[in-house]
Amino acid sequence: MIMPTMCLLILFSVIYGSVATHHFSRNLQTLSSDSNDQPYRTAYHFQPPKNWINDPNGPMRYGGLYHLFYQYNPKGAVWGNIVWGHSVSKDLVNWTTLDPAIFPSQPSDINGCWSGSTTLLPGNKPAILYTGIDSMKNEVQNLAKPKNLSDPFLREWDKFPQNPVMQPTSDNKIVPDSFRDPTTAWLGQDGHWRVLVGSRRRTRGMALLYRSKDFVNWVQAKHPFYSTKDSGMWECPDFFPVLKNGQLGVETSVNGDDVRHVLKASLKGHDDYIIGNYNTAKDVFVPDKGFDEFVLRFDYGKYYASKSFFDDGKKRRVLLGWVDESSSEADDIKKGWSGIIAIPRAIWLHRSGKQLVQWPVMEIEKLRANPVSLPPQVLKGGQLLQINGVTATQADVEISFEVSKLIEAEVLENWTDPQILCSQKGSSIKSELGPFGLLVFASEGLEEFTSVFFRIFKYQNKNLVLLCSDQSRSSLNKDNGLTTYGAFVDVEPLHEQLSLRTLTDHSVLESFGGEGRACITARVYPTLAINDKAQLYAFNNGTADVNITRLNVWSMKKAQIN
Ligand code: DQQ
Numbered sequence: 001m002i003m004p005t006m007c008l009l010i011l012f013s014v015i016y017g018s019v020a021t022h023h024f025s026r027n028l029q030t031l032s033s034d035s036n037d038q039p040y041r042t043a044y045h046f047q048p049p050k051n052w053i054n055d056p057n058g059p060m061r062y063g064g065l066y067h068l069f070y071q072y073n074p075k076g077a078v079w080g081n082i083v084w085g086h087s088v089s090k091d092l093v094n095w096t097t098l099d100p101a102i103f104p105s106q107p108s109d110i111n112g113c114w115s116g117s118t119t120l121l122p123g124n125k126p127a128i129l130y131t132g133i134d135s136m137k138n139e140v141q142n143l144a145k146p147k148n149l150s151d152p153f154l155r156e157w158d159k160f161p162q163n164p165v166m167q168p169t170s171d172n173k174i175v176p177d178s179f180r181d182p183t184t185a186w187l188g189q190d191g192h193w194r195v196l197v198g199s200r201r202r203t204r205g206m207a208l209l210y211r212s213k214d215f216v217n218w219v220q221a222k223h224p225f226y227s228t229k230d231s232g233m234w235e236c237p238d239f240f241p242v243l244k245n246g247q248l249g250v251e252t253s254v255n256g257d258d259v260r261h262v263l264k265a266s267l268k269g270h271d272d273y274i275i276g277n278y279n280t281a282k283d284v285f286v287p288d289k290g291f292d293e294f295v296l297r298f299d300y301g302k303y304y305a306s307k308s309f310f311d312d313g314k315k316r317r318v319l320l321g322w323v324d325e326s327s328s329e330a331d332d333i334k335k336g337w338s339g340i341i342a343i344p345r346a347i348w349l350h351r352s353g354k355q356l357v358q359w360p361v362m363e364i365e366k367l368r369a370n371p372v373s374l375p376p377q378v379l380k381g382g383q384l385l386q387i388n389g390v391t392a393t394q395a396d397v398e399i400s401f402e403v404s405k406l407i408e409a410e411v412l413e414n415w416t417d418p419q420i421l422c423s424q425k426g427s428s429i430k431s432e433l434g435p436f437g438l439l440v441f442a443s444e445g446l447e448e449f450t451s452v453f454f455r456i457f458k459y460q461n462k463n464l465v466l467l468c469s470d471q472s473r474s475s476l477n478k479d480n481g482l483t484t485y486g487a488f489v490d491v492e493p494l495h496e497q498l499s500l501r502t503l504t505d506h507s508v509l510e511s512f513g514g515e516g517r518a519c520i521t522a523r524v525y526p527t528l529a530i531n532d533k534a535q536l537y538a539f540n541n542g543t544a545d546v547n548i549t550r551l552n553v554w555s556m557k558k559a560q561i562n
Helices: 329-335 362-367 418-425
Strands: 051-062 065-073 083-089 096-102 113-121 125-133 139-146 157-159 193-201 204-212 226-228 235-243 259-267 270-279 284-287 304-311 316-323 345-349 356-360 368-374 377-379 384-386 394-402 436-442 450-459 462-470 484-489 498-505 508-513 518-523 535-540 546-556
Touching: 051 083, 051 125, 051 304, 051 316, 065 096, 065 113, 065 316, 096 125, 096 157, 113 139, 113 304, 193 235, 204 259, 235 270, 235 304, 235 345, 259 284, 259 304, 270 304, 316 518, 356 508, 362 368, 362 394, 377 535, 394 436, 394 535, 418 462, 418 484, 436 498, 450 498, 450 508, 462 508, 462 518, 484 518, 498 546, 535 546
Parallel strands: 051 113
Antiparallel strands: 051 065, 065 083, 083 096, 113 125, 125 139, 139 157, 193 204, 204 226, 235 259, 259 270, 270 284, 304 316, 316 345, 345 356, 368 546, 377 546, 384 535, 394 498, 394 546, 436 450, 436 535, 450 462, 462 484, 498 508, 508 518
């Protein structure tokens, strides 16, 4: 409950001033569950019992279960010895960890089993295509199929004895250390399979196209499927259709007048995408005008190597991404683990057709408990409003703002990168309209806090909404990454409220601005604002008042993970 008497009106100025063996010893014993020993371990974000993880691999729904594979080091909390870890879930929230599904055993993967995807072949038969690091340390693509299709857990996988099925040769111009991460395959008009593999030629990043009649013999297309200059190696490409209208997802082979296509690549530390049309007859992807380079990003914070799949149960497309740590390697070794998977997101095309929308899967709402709601109210310039009655380190916060006086918004003379703008202004520099938003993971004396907030600018006579996630004050331990992130949100504050949803989970916050039109994920490692010591506030450090039109907060229950 938020007690009005606790609603503090304080002058806000005081606050601011990248090799494995088959024989590893598995040990699924969990780490100490004492939250004092492990204040950064997440309660409802996926992570295995211990050790290092990175990219999600081959997510799919099979036998009524969601299967998540992931790059996993069975031997420690740093990258290395990479196998495909494997966990299953009935609801994308609670997870059970199984034995690794794919691990080095053939000359074609003896130095590592890197990222890849699953494809459901006719008859609902899953097949994995993954990158193997072969005995020459070259990157090659391998095929594996389940040993026993009647096992819904798909515990055991048989590798195709003639692996690899795609490899660099002396005449195919493939750079042997830049040929990896096959996508989910799709069927073309001719009934043949297509798959993309990430690559580069010098600094030109690209997705190579392969075709096959039988999923075993793959032939490289004459030209790359798509490429952009100076984007460097494309890791973990993804290619999928989205409906022009509505939030439902479609199976990866669907094409036609009702759909557009999305091409995503992981490059330079983020996941960027292009929307366009896929001409099946010509096998070419034609981006929308003015969007032939990567200008759109899934997440403007820490979010990489994501992969989507079509969930035939709920008829939606679900996106999973890796959220790396921002702590030092020594700290990761000390805590015994590194890397989490962001909350699975449903994704669809925004009605404008100009971008995707992402929203945490609805199942996560099962974890909501102890709702706290605040009546609509004015948040005055300089006001800090404490929100009591929630477990601030483990919460789901939804807040919406309405602004008037748009005429007085700060004028932005020159276009500036949103991350730079957020870093320069932080949450301390006042403008008329902003910063206003949330303070999460805040310590009692505000020695530590993380702020997620909006600022509104006038740029070329239009309103421009900036969303920032500022970690610069998140921890007194300066060994941690304290980067500030920013994104512009395509909302028009004249006609729409500014909505923000932030999920907090001990060392991660995922923020969704403009109903999922701009997402920012960040890692934080507070030293004071941990467990029940953390506080939550709404704040307005702008000079003009803003209206809070909605404020609903839930404490989140712990998910059953492992
Ligand atoms: N991680 C994998 C690669 C991929 C990279 C290796 C992306 O297959 O390109 O662990 O994070």
